[in-house]
């Protein structure tokens with residue numbers, strides 16, 4: 001078992017990484033003083049529930065916890081105000097009170113949704129993350145929680161730090177292949193923005209990682225969480241540094257919005273977005289090598305780097321104007337300046353972005 | 365013009381109280397560095413809009429602000445997730461960004477709703493309160509914002525402090541008579557929990573206050589805000605002291621829930637609730653005088669003290685079990701122990717509460 005502390009003053013919390021942690025959840029709950037007198041609500045989705053809900057419930061009940069669960073349909077469309085309302089209904093029916101905890105058992109969708117429910121139910125109750133996807137190594141650090149609006153992703157949310165993250169790598173073995181690749185997308189991002197050595201390690205270990213070798217996975221997730229947590233500790237409320245985590249996300253979010261949140265997984269969208277950022281870097285005079293390496297690593301992990309032809313460039317540009325990364329109308333992008341380093345540039349010209357979107361449709 | 369600082373460390377903010385402040389809003393916005401490049405959204409309701417929206421818009425526009433507005437139907441039922449979603453739609457359409465502000469122009473309903481929108485839009489943007497009811501002296505201090513769920517009031521929300529409160533007492537002249545009385549209910553509460561002298565002042569000045577004499581009003585609102593702000597400064601996140609502000613609210617919220625948020629105004633419901641608390645105080649051995657004074661002051665201000673017969677006691681008891689003031693199932697009440705002093709008591713027996721609800725139906 002590995003442990004990593006996310007350093008946020010009085011809101012600090014640990015990430016426990018290891019095999020078989022979910023069965024032992026009750027010991028971790030005890031350690032963190034979660035109330036046994038107040039009901040707990042586990043939020044999960046219908047794919048995850050089939051594999052992992054019962055063992056978690058059984059373990060917690062055996063440990064004396066009063067456990068309820070609420071299952072949402074799997075997929076991004078569950079990140080909605082409508083589903084938030086239903087979780088609140090379930091919470092009230094289960095009798096949750098101010099000392100209760102809401103537990104997210106699942107990927108980033110369940111984490112963001114249940115996290116916003118925990119942030120806003122009674123104006124904030126305890127929240128515990130049990131990530132079951134690779135991508136969730138990202139969403140489980142930093143306290144950003146949110147639901148979507150039909151016009152924009154993650155636009156209604158809060159900052160709400162969990163009490164702890166229980167990351168059981170054994171759950172990852174049931175992940176669909178496409179979600180495995182998509183999950184590595186954010187891990188690669190963490191290398192690209194902060195740590196060239198980790199980027200090389202990822203390239204060298206891609207076979208073990210894609211085969212879900214537990215040792216390799218645990219190390220990769222640890223490093224990914226570590227980078228994210230260093231950045232977040234510096235800038236909890238996204239006033240500055242934290243923006244570097246948005247590498248590939250401005251284009252990526254626009255693609256997701258245009259695709260109606262269905263065609264592209266989040267990790268796939270930002271994979272294409274990161275290639276776009278590398279292309280923008282070239283327009284700003286940075287070396288072609290950044291572009292070559294970015295694209296190669298992503299392709300190695302089975303991620304898409306080309307934007308399907310049918311995406312409408314005008315629509316994508318329009319979606320970007322709604323994106324929260326544009327302060328007062330300026331076009332701001334995270335630009336890689338070498339492998340392991342990025343800069344926030346506010347001088348990115350709209351035409352360049354348009355050109356890059358077109359070029360992305362022709363990536364080989 | 366009077367000014368009161370709500371002391372909350374780096375989240376401190378001023379309340380400006382006076383006549384004609386809304387016309388001068390732009391000067392106050394300038395003083396607080398509200399961005400002129402980012403659009404501002406005023407949220408108001410259809411009653412308030414008719415009287416006060418245009419002057420505020422005109423003033424801000426003349427001052428160089430880019431102002432948009434969104435009008436919700438007047439009444440408690442606008443405090444919903446559905447209306448939150450519509451405000452977010454309006455915010456996106458108006459192009460609000462992270463430097464934008466959302467302004468609440470109205471009573472507590474608009475304040476709570478627009479405040480929660482400001483708390484959650486992009487995970488939190490600036491919020492400005494322009495209260496137009498007497499009751500809103502209460503809701504404009506303390507940063508509690510929320511919407512309702514069909515099963516419980518104020519159950520989905522956040523703590524989000526405003527940048528400032530611009531309290532223009534001239535707007536109060538258009539208030540319906542019933543809302544004037546209901547507004548004094550929370551002001552009386554602030555006397556009862558903290559300040560016996562203020563309670564006497566309220567009794568002595570009730571005619572000037574009910575006639576909306578600007579000097580008396582300004583003083584009363586100032587004192588009401590002051591008591592609330594002293595309590596909130598001690599305990600921003602409601603871990604202890606702040607609970608005393610709930611005098612009358614446990615019963616009051618249950619009545620509102622049972623009445624379907626329509627029959628009783630908030631101030632009326634807690635008026636009956638405060639009489640109930642005084643009756644519980646007697647059961648705990650405190651003097652009858654507390655009950656006599658509480659009831660007399662409330663009646664003086666034209667507030668109801670009797671619960672209409674048709675309210676079902678079992679339903680009211682049930683609604684109380686959903687209320688967030690019950691920690692882990694214990695029945696906790698704010699109990700007046702003398703005029704100007706209250707205590708939190710966790711030893712209130714369920715039967716007493718039931719008896720008191722029945723007695724409330726027979727108050728003279």
Ligand SMILES: NC(=O)c1ccc[n+]([C@@H]2O[C@H](COP(=O)([O-])OP(=O)(O)OC[C@H]3O[C@@H](n4cnc5c(N)ncnc54)[C@H](O)[C@@H]3O)[C@@H](O)[C@H]2O)c1
Nearest residue numbers: 047074107108109110132133135138139144171174175266
């Ligand atoms: N809060 C943040 O900081 C942050 C950061 C990155 C991404 N996100 C969000 O995360 C979401 C994407 O996360 P995700 O990729 O984990 O999506 P997800 O939660 O939808 O999970 C992906 C798919 O895998 C299934 N699944 C999950 N765990 C499984 C398991 N162990 N076995 C079998 N199936 C399993 C899910 O049902 C789903 O179909 C997006 O909504 C994104 O906005 C948030």
Ligand SMILES: NC(=O)c1ccc[n+]([C@@H]2O[C@H](COP(=O)([O-])OP(=O)(O)OC[C@H]3O[C@@H](n4cnc5c(N)ncnc54)[C@H](O)[C@@H]3O)[C@@H](O)[C@H]2O)c1
Nearest residue numbers: 411438471472473474496497499502503508535538539630
């Ligand atoms: N956040 C808090 O700390 C807090 C504290 C107390 C109450 N509240 C909330 O406040 C709400 C009650 O507040 P309220 O009584 O101000 O209700 P309200 O906002 O509904 O206003 C009362 C009525 O008066 C009308 N109105 C408002 N200003 C007017 C004006 N100047 N001229 C003419 N008509 C006007 C409104 O349209 C409405 O019909 C409840 O939802 C309650 O939960 C919140």
Ligand SMILES: [Zn+2]
Nearest residue numbers: 186249266270
């Ligand atoms: Zn992401």
Ligand SMILES: [Zn+2]
Nearest residue numbers: 550613630634
């Ligand atoms: Zn109140």
